[in-house]
Amino acid sequence: MKTKCTFFAESARILNEETVMDVIREKTEELEQEDPFYILDVGDIVEKVKLWKMKLPRVKPFYAVKCNNHPTVLKILAALGTGFDCASKAEIQNVLQLGVDQTRIIFANPCKPLSHLRSASKLQIPLMTFDSESELQKISVYYPEAKLVIRIRVDATDALVSLGKKFGVLPGDAETLLVAAHTLGLNVVGVAFHVGSGCRDPSAFHQAIISAKMVVEKAVAIGFQPYLLDIGGGFPGTHNPPIDDFAEHINIALDEFFPEGCGFEIIAEPGRYMVASAFTLATNIFGKREITDTDGALESIMYFINDGIYGSFVNVVNHHQKFHFLLIKKQDDDETVLPCSIWGPTCDSADQVVPETSLPNMPCGQWLMWPEMGAYTLAKAGTFNGFPIPEVIVVVPYTIWLWFEEHPHHRVSMISVETQTD
Numbered sequence: 001m002k003t004k005c006t007f008f009a010e011s012a013r014i015l016n017e018e019t020v021m022d023v024i025r026e027k028t029e030e031l032e033q034e035d036p037f038y039i040l041d042v043g044d045i046v047e048k049v050k051l052w053k054m055k056l057p058r059v060k061p062f063y064a065v066k067c068n069n070h071p072t073v074l075k076i077l078a079a080l081g082t083g084f085d086c087a088s089k090a091e092i093q094n095v096l097q098l099g100v101d102q103t104r105i106i107f108a109n110p111c112k113p114l115s116h117l118r119s120a121s122k123l124q125i126p127l128m129t130f131d132s133e134s135e136l137q138k139i140s141v142y143y144p145e146a147k148l149v150i151r152i153r154v155d156a157t158d159a160l161v162s163l164g165k166k167f168g169v170l171p172g173d174a175e176t177l178l179v180a181a182h183t184l185g186l187n188v189v190g191v192a193f194h195v196g197s198g199c200r201d202p203s204a205f206h207q208a209i210i211s212a213k214m215v216v217e218k219a220v221a222i223g224f225q226p227y228l229l230d231i232g233g234g235f236p237g238t239h240n241p242p243i244d245d246f247a248e249h250i251n252i253a254l255d256e257f258f259p260e261g262c263g264f265e266i267i268a269e270p271g272r273y274m275v276a277s278a279f280t281l282a283t284n285i286f287g288k289r290e291i292t293d294t295d296g297a298l299e300s301i302m303y304f305i306n307d308g309i310y311g312s313f314v315n316v317v318n319h320h321q322k323f324h325f326l327l328i329k330k331q332d333d334d335e336t337v338l339p340c341s342i343w344g345p346t347c348d349s350a351d352q353v354v355p356e357t358s359l360p361n362m363p364c365g366q367w368l369m370w371p372e373m374g375a376y377t378l379a380k381a382g383t384f385n386g387f388p389i390p391e392v393i394v395v396v397p398y399t400i401w402l403w404f405e406e407h408p409h410h411r412v413s414m415i416s417v418e419t420q421t422d
């Protein structure tokens with residue numbers, strides 16, 4: 001079956017009839033297997049890109065590298081022709097090394113260290129965001145030819161992470177900043193916003209697009225010729241809810257305020273959307289503690305797994321994110337469930353992944369599977385207490401593998417991937 005392997009690493013596993021669950025089960029049944037691991041399903045990313053094209057045909061995705069910079073993720077998205085949102089010079093270099101053209105990159109960090117700004121200038125990265133006068137001063141010295149995108153603050157009422165408390169000028173204050181840019185002789189080409197990561201309020205995009213339009217009008221009045229609207233990230237990464245509601249709000253607002261033919265390019269910076277559901281984590285229960293009442297009856301169980309809040313579950317502490325998991329059953333356990341908690345492997349008592357749940361009384365050696373773990377997990381994980389970051393096993397559905405192997409150096413039209421996979 002595996003005749004050539006130019007695009008994917010030799011280690012990528014081709015899926016014929018098997019599912020991700022089959023691969024996980026097989027791996028956990030290996031005698032020596034104890035360490036946690038991820039399965040990265042390339043097919044899921046390809047499907048997400050296809051879906052995006054279908055639901056948001058006017059919006060070009062610039063993937064937010066910070067969300068998950070696994071080399072296979074970047075390589076697939078580069079081949080599929082997306083753009084990239086980079087936050088630092090390292091991310092820019094990472095993307096350029098894949099042969100991605102500078103015009104497919106936006107340096108979307110509104111407050112950049114000087115050396116990163118100089119590097120962007122040297123590498124001729126055209127687009128970058130700003131939201132303060134001090135950033136404009138830096139840019140006017142180190143990269144005056146940059147095409148600038150003003151980041152405005154428009155917060156969703158319900159989001160996992162509100163970015164507005166750190167970034168974005170209030171739409172009402174944008175004019176002063178635009179005048180400052182004009183006085184410095186800089187070139188403002190567009191408006192950007194981010195409603196908040198893990199947004200649960202699709203109507204926020206509608207309001208944000210209205211605000212962006214108002215700022216565009218101010219920019220025109222000052223003398224700029226803006227042509228770019230960047231609607232940021234915030235889209236759900238899970239299969240449920242899908243992006244349908246988001247797409248509907250966005251498409252309606254775009255039709256009204258940035259209609260086709262108005263001369264505006266529309267881009268977005270999805271992170272979570274592209275990768276969350278493509279990664280499934282498997283963790284091993286390597287320890288347990290039974291808590292009994294004064295009569296010696298079993299009250300609850302503490303389970304210890306080999307990945308925690310200093311690894312893949314880092315968002316538990318920062319964003320009170322709830323994770324869900326499934327049991328990978330190796331044997332028929334007693335179905336009676338007990339109150340229990342799930343803890344990470346380090347010696348820190350804060351290293352708790354799930355404070356309260358119900359599970360059967362299981363022996364050590366059982367595995368827990370955590371779906372939809374691709375966003376802000378691996379990219380933020382550390383090795384506190386010496387526990388390693390889980391390895392990533394790449395799996396590729398056969399039709400997709402074949403397509404990439406045959407077109408390793410070409411940008412793919414989503415339509416052609418569709419023809420191949422259906």
Ligand SMILES: Cc1ncc(COP(=O)(O)O)c(C=O)c1O
Pocket residue numbers: 064067085108109163194196197198199232233234235269270271272273375
């Ligand atoms: C500037 C910027 N763009 C895009 C993203 C990606 O957001 P999300 O993963 O919610 O799509 C982030 C996330 O922090 C961001 O800061």
